[in-house]
Amino acid sequence: MSKQSEMHLYAPGHSGCPGCGPSNALIQVCDTLGKDIIIVQATGCMEITSSQYPQTAWRVPYIHSLFQNAPAVASGVAAALKAQGNDHTKVVVIAGDGATYDIGFGALSGMLERGDNILYVCYDNQLYANTGVQKSSATPYGAATTTTTVGKVHKGKETERKPIVEIIAAHGVQYVASASIAYYADLQMKLKKAKAVKGPSFVVIDAPCCLGAGFDGAITMKVSKLSVQSRLWYLYEIENGQYKMNFNPANPKPVKEVLEMQKRFKHLDEAQLEHIQQYANLTYEELVRKCALAQKPPAPQIAPSTSQQPSVPAQPASPQAPAAAPTAPAPKPQ
Amino acid sequence: MLRTKEGARVIGEMAANCKPQVVACYPITPTTHLTEELNKYYTDGKIPEYITVEAEFSAISALIGASAAGSRTFTTTGGQGLLYMHEPLFSAAGMRLPIVMLVGNRAVSSPLNIWNDEQDSISQRDTGWIQIYCKNNQEAVDTIPQAFYVAEKILLPVMVCVDGHYLTHAVEQVDVADESVVAKFLPEYKYPLKLDPQNPVSLGVYANPTHYQIFRQDLVSDMEAAKELLIEAGKKWGELTGREYGLIREYKTKDAKRIIVGLGSVMDNVITVVDELRAQGEKVGALHLRVYRPFPHEELRKALAGKQIGVIDRDISIGGSAPVYVEVSEALSGTKGTKVSSFYGGLGGRGIKRNHIKEMFEKLKKGPVKEWIAKEAPKAAMSG
Numbered sequence: 001m002s003k004q005s006e007m008h009l010y011a012p013g014h015s016g017c018p019g020c021g022p023s024n025a026l027i028q029v030c031d032t033l034g035k036d037i038i039i040v041q042a043t044g045c046m047e048i049t050s051s052q053y054p055q056t057a058w059r060v061p062y063i064h065s066l067f068q069n070a071p072a073v074a075s076g077v078a079a080a081l082k083a084q085g086n087d088h089t090k091v092v093v094i095a096g097d098g099a100t101y102d103i104g105f106g107a108l109s110g111m112l113e114r115g116d117n118i119l120y121v122c123y124d125n126q127l128y129a130n131t132g133v134q135k136s137s138a139t140p141y142g143a144a145t146t147t148t149t150v151g152k153v154h155k156g157k158e159t160e161r162k163p164i165v166e167i168i169a170a171h172g173v174q175y176v177a178s179a180s181i182a183y184y185a186d187l188q189m190k191l192k193k194a195k196a197v198k199g200p201s202f203v204v205i206d207a208p209c210c211l212g213a214g215f216d217g218a219i220t221m222k223v224s225k226l227s228v229q230s231r232l233w234y235l236y237e238i239e240n241g242q243y244k245m246n247f248n249p250a251n252p253k254p255v256k257e258v259l260e261m262q263k264r265f266k267h268l269d270e271a272q273l274e275h276i277q278q279y280a281n282l283t284y285e286e287l288v289r290k291c292a293l294a295q296k297p298p299a300p301q302i303a304p305s306t307s308q309q310p311s312v313p314a315q316p317a318s319p320q321a322p323a324a325a326p327t328a329p330a331p332k333p334q
Numbered sequence: 335m336l337r338t339k340e341g342a343r344v345i346g347e348m349a350a351n352c353k354p355q356v357v358a359c360y361p362i363t364p365t366t367h368l369t370e371e372l373n374k375y376y377t378d379g380k381i382p383e384y385i386t387v388e389a390e391f392s393a394i395s396a397l398i399g400a401s402a403a404g405s406r407t408f409t410t411t412g413g414q415g416l417l418y419m420h421e422p423l424f425s426a427a428g429m430r431l432p433i434v435m436l437v438g439n440r441a442v443s444s445p446l447n448i449w450n451d452e453q454d455s456i457s458q459r460d461t462g463w464i465q466i467y468c469k470n471n472q473e474a475v476d477t478i479p480q481a482f483y484v485a486e487k488i489l490l491p492v493m494v495c496v497d498g499h500y501l502t503h504a505v506e507q508v509d510v511a512d513e514s515v516v517a518k519f520l521p522e523y524k525y526p527l528k529l530d531p532q533n534p535v536s537l538g539v540y541a542n543p544t545h546y547q548i549f550r551q552d553l554v555s556d557m558e559a560a561k562e563l564l565i566e567a568g569k570k571w572g573e574l575t576g577r578e579y580g581l582i583r584e585y586k587t588k589d590a591k592r593i594i595v596g597l598g599s600v601m602d603n604v605i606t607v608v609d610e611l612r613a614q615g616e617k618v619g620a621l622h623l624r625v626y627r628p629f630p631h632e633e634l635r636k637a638l639a640g641k642q643i644g645v646i647d648r649d650i651s652i653g654g655s656a657p658v659y660v661e662v663s664e665a666l667s668g669t670k671g672t673k674v675s676s677f678y679g680g681l682g683g684r685g686i687k688r689n690h691i692k693e694m695f696e697k698l699k700k701g702p703v704k705e706w707i708a709k710e711a712p713k714a715a716m717s718g
Contacts, residue, residue: 063529073395079385110388
């Protein structure tokens with residue numbers, strides 16, 4: 001075991017796939033948040049691969065109960081800490097998109113409404129990976145999964161993703177952010193901000209599943225980075241209701257480039273591709289409009305990261321954050 | 335301290351005397367008044383944390399978190415609420431978390447019915463929770479501290495079951511042991527493997543076929559071992575208050591030829607009938623099955639072998655025999671001359687009255703029967 005890996009609070013030796021996006025997210029999350037945390041995890045790939053008895057990858061206190069109850073378990077942990085006079089340990093939920101967007105959604109909404117002091121981290125790989133690649137409500141339009149298969153009549157998922165960031169923000173949550181495993185400095189900044197909130201905060205991280213989306217584990221970071229550059233995923237924050245884009249894909253790559261890297265989109269016809277491209281442009285315009293409404297100073301640039309990078313054995317290329325556009329473009333006339 | 339209060343509220347007073355640190359509640363008939371009462375103790379500062387969860391599923395889940403983080407926990411539910419907790423009930427027991435829950439027994443949908451029977455908690459019998467059934471509110475109040483005592487020593491969760499409405503809404507005089515008595519009885523809660531950044535542990539992990547059954551075997555043997563602790567708690571409580579408890583309670587069984595066995599509040603009615611029939615010279619008795627999980631096979635065998643037994647179930651197993659009857663029969667199997675009858679019904683608030691109980695005792699004279707209690711609906715029910 002190398003010195004560097006010994007430093008990780010999410011230890012090597014877990015059974016995540018080579019090139020697993022979510023496993024990488026966990027390394028970044030734990031290393032950023034530090035030792036004074038309690039992890040509450042929902043059932044999912046990251047639970048199965050991290051805590052197979054008698055081993056555990058967690059070097060921080062960890063509890064898992066069920067698929068849909070992590071936010072409620074976290075509320076209980078937070079209440080116990082409060083009752084015991086502990087005002088420093090941060091309770092952190094880690095859950096996939098299935099647990100967050102779907103089965104645990106009611107519990108999550110309750111946790112947010114109660115204002116419990118919990119940082120909720122969703123690693124979003126856009127599908128149910130643990131059960132064998134089924135559709136979740138985070139699965140994007142057009143994607144093939146084992147429950148949105150491609151046949152003569154139906155060709156992949158026929159609806160858009162649930163807008164989870166906006167839904168969380170609508171609860172009046174002080175800090176909500178969307179990040180990517182491929183932009184470490186940005187993710188680190190967001191996790192630190194979210195941790196500092198006394199109350200609920202939420203960070204969703206694009207963490208592609210190489211197995212589920214169908215690409216080589218060596219290009220996981222590239223897929224996530226290209227998604228951001230193609231307007232299929234955004235780096236942004238909603239802080240006290242104010243939107244801020246952290247990376248502005250003003251000159252985007254065509255969506256086709258990143259879609260073509262993934263087997264789940266191989267079947268797309270021209271009309272579907274056009275639909276996805278149009279939708280990406282629309283969501284971008286919408287986000288720009290919301291950021292402009294915030295009437296805040298322009299988003300600060302994300303400098304190419306020079307800080308310590310997480311070690312990602314399956315991804316030797318170090319993720320490099322591209323420079324952000326200095327200002328958001330003017331909103332289009334309504 | 336003598337109190338004349340509604341069952342749910344007097345149970346709330348005792349629960350607060352046990353000093354839970356975290357309470358999580360979701361309102362449901364028939365335990366809403368307990369939910370409210372606990373909130374008052376929170377508002378006045380006696381209970382440090384009270385989580386207003388958005389569902390029963392989250393109520394029990396929150397307590398899983400709080401208990402694992404080292405706090406004493408308490409909640410209440412019944413009927414649909416208990417069914418909704420089904421999955422986390424397994425999780426709480428499997429994780430060995432000493433949560434205590436007051437169940438106000440209620441019928442289950444469909445049809446919708448808020449009145450009493452015990453289908454809700456009997457259907458949770460295999461979740462790994464200790465189950466104690468109280469026949470009146472004095473027992474309910476006395477059982478709460480005993481539940482914490484046992485739960486925290488053996489590390490298993492405990493359901494204290496009281497019949498909805500019949501007990502939760504009954505106003506009667508009850509002696510509530512005050513905080514100082516409870517403090518003498520109940521040691522401070524210390525969870526041995528609590529979530530603590532100074533000493534990280536992983537709880538609720540994934541176990542493959544090599545290990546999974548080891549955990550379940552431990553659960554089974556520790557549930558069995560809980561019997562001794564339940565008896566110990568009942569005795570200690572008796573020393574402090576003069577009211578001793580055991581796994582079962584026998585009433586005039588020693589020389590009885592016919593005995594009715596059952597859970598919950600119906601047993602006080604059975605005892606009244608025993609007195610009436612005894613006055614007429616009939617050798618009858620009653621046995622209150624106080625602890626249903628762990629099931630007291632030995633005790634039942636000792637008390638009931640060779641007699642004519644009738645088991646009241648206010649729960650059913652559709653397509654099978656009534657659950658309590660099945661287990662009492664199993665406990666008595668192979669004993670000489672024993673005959674066990676099954677009487678099931680009293681569902682959804684249909685009362686089991688003294689004349690019904692007299693009929694049961696009468697039927698035991700002839701031999702084993704399996705039949706509904708009060709099967710015919712009241713005439714008014716079938717019109718318009």
